[in-house]
Amino acid sequence: MATGGDDLKLLGVWDSPYVNRVQIVLNLKGLSYEYVEEDLLNKSELLLSSNPMHKKVPVLIHGGKPVCESQVIVQYLDEVFAGAGPSILPADPYERATARFWAAFVDDKVGSPWYTILFAREAEKKAEAAALIVAALETLEGAFRDCSGERGGYFGGDGVGFVDVVLGSYLGWFKVIEKMTGVRVLDAARTPLLAAWGERFAAADAAKGVLPDDVDKVLEFLQTFLD
Amino acid sequence: MAGEKSLVLLDFWVSPFGQRCRIALAEKGLEYEYSEQELLGTKSDLLLRSNPVHKKIPVLLHAGRPVNESLVILNYLDEAFPASPPLLPADPYARAQARFWAAYSDKVYEVGTRLWKLKGDAHGQAKKEMAEVLANLDGELGDKAFFSGDEFGFVDVALVPFAPWLPSYEKYGEFSVKEKWPRLDAWARRCGERESVAKSLHPPEKVDEFITLLKKHYGIE
Numbered sequence: 001m002a003t004g005g006d007d008l009k010l011l012g013v014w015d016s017p018y019v020n021r022v023q024i025v026l027n028l029k030g031l032s033y034e035y036v037e038e039d040l041l042n043k044s045e046l047l048l049s050s051n052p053m054h055k056k057v058p059v060l061i062h063g064g065k066p067v068c069e070s071q072v073i074v075q076y077l078d079e080v081f082a083g084a085g086p087s088i089l090p091a092d093p094y095e096r097a098t099a100r101f102w103a104a105f106v107d108d109k110v111g112s113p114w115y116t117i118l119f120a121r122e123a124e125k126k127a128e129a130a131a132l133i134v135a136a137l138e139t140l141e142g143a144f145r146d147c148s149g150e151r152g153g154y155f156g157g158d159g160v161g162f163v164d165v166v167l168g169s170y171l172g173w174f175k176v177i178e179k180m181t182g183v184r185v186l187d188a189a190r191t192p193l194l195a196a197w198g199e200r201f202a203a204a205d206a207a208k209g210v211l212p213d214d215v216d217k218v219l220e221f222l223q224t225f226l227d
Numbered sequence: 228m229a230g231e232k233s234l235v236l237l238d239f240w241v242s243p244f245g246q247r248c249r250i251a252l253a254e255k256g257l258e259y260e261y262s263e264q265e266l267l268g269t270k271s272d273l274l275l276r277s278n279p280v281h282k283k284i285p286v287l288l289h290a291g292r293p294v295n296e297s298l299v300i301l302n303y304l305d306e307a308f309p310a311s312p313p314l315l316p317a318d319p320y321a322r323a324q325a326r327f328w329a330a331y332s333d334k335v336y337e338v339g340t341r342l343w344k345l346k347g348d349a350h351g352q353a354k355k356e357m358a359e360v361l362a363n364l365d366g367e368l369g370d371k372a373f374f375s376g377d378e379f380g381f382v383d384v385a386l387v388p389f390a391p392w393l394p395s396y397e398k399y400g401e402f403s404v405k406e407k408w409p410r411l412d413a414w415a416r417r418c419g420e421r422e423s424v425a426k427s428l429h430p431p432e433k434v435d436e437f438i439t440l441l442k443k444h445y446g447i448e
């Protein structure tokens with residue numbers, strides 16, 4: 001099992017999809033790292049100096065140098081630790097472009113509404129956002145069919161890839177969203193392939209123990225930011 | 228020059244996102260067919276088939292296969308044409324920085340659009356944000372010739388298409404880039420001296436005319 005080489009440190013918040021996807025990739029690649037749980041209501045000096053512009057998590061600090069933005073971090077890890085574990089991005093340039101396209105789609109069309117559901121005060125806005133996520137997942141059902149092809153159970157084919165970790169990082173929240181809005185955004189009746197993929201991904205070793213699975217704990221934690 | 232390996236760019240004349248691709252293709256010495264798309268009217272079948280999810284330009288067609296999203300296209304060009312001059316640096320840490328700042332540069336357009344579209348408090352908020360964005364970019368550029376150092380590269384390609392929009396944003400935002408961030412102003416001029424940039428960008432007056440057209444289109448006074 002490869003180690004992190006120069007030390008790896010990850011500044012994060014336990015229930016952030018953006019942090020979770022980095023943790024999943026670190027697990028997939030068998031990299032050891034120090035995890036630092038940040039208090040977003042009382043940000044550490046390290047976080048503020050490592051990400052002065054956005055002051056957000058995740059921040060990966062590798063040998064003392066910070067890398068920000070979760071998708072940038074994932075690609076960085078894939079490039080620096082190319083020998084460690086599976087490649088997160090495929091080798092073929094066209095497939096890489098396709099993976100990047102869908103990853104951007106996920107954070108835009110699932111991520112933005114997710115944020116609205118968490119922080120918008122009006123129930124109507126939350127409901128609208130949940131509907132947007134449903135629509136996005138319907139599109140992703142088609143994308144899954146195209147990406148995984150005959151090859152396997154993931155967007156990345158036989159193994160977990162870039163789109164899997166990006167979309168998969170929201171899985172823990174889908175049950176929370178259901179409790180908050182009454183909408184089951186990921187539903188086997190609507191998107192059977194994606195629903196099966198969701199179970200598969202959440203059960204993967206790299207994701208277990210990372211994705212939040214206690215809905216009430218997440219809601220309680222969220223409340224601390226809303227008060 | 229048609230054929231299996233041909234490159235076609237579906238684009239719209241004034242789009243800074245399209246211009247990123249035009250500049251990249253020119254820098255890399257890659258021949259391609261430019262295909263102007265109708266955006267305000269009826270979109271072509273080719274565009275709708277190539278980018279069914281967003282129905283937007285730019286779209287790069289390579290041997291008929293579509294690549295969408297300007298920064299994805301830029302990454303793709305580096306990877307699919309490894310013999311051509313690279314846009315991204317070789318070092319992974321430098322690449323991560325370049326990707327971060329290229330993505331950040333999108334904010335210039337996003338905030339700038341709010342500057343000319345919105346009024347009142349929202350406009351005030353956009354003014355504040357634009358100042359932050361430009362200050363951050365100026366800070367990152369520092370005293371370097373280009374964002375990654377001495378060589379024109381990925382971040383420069385991503386950001387420079389917004390340069391002809393800045394005079395309009397200055398007008399709507401009541402600020403002067405030359406006054407507040409002279410290094411950024413000098414950088415824009417320096418980039419403009421490159422053939423790839425000079426040939427791809429339109430003068431600020433044309434951009435401003437286009438904004439006026441868009442305002443009419445959206446019913447904004």
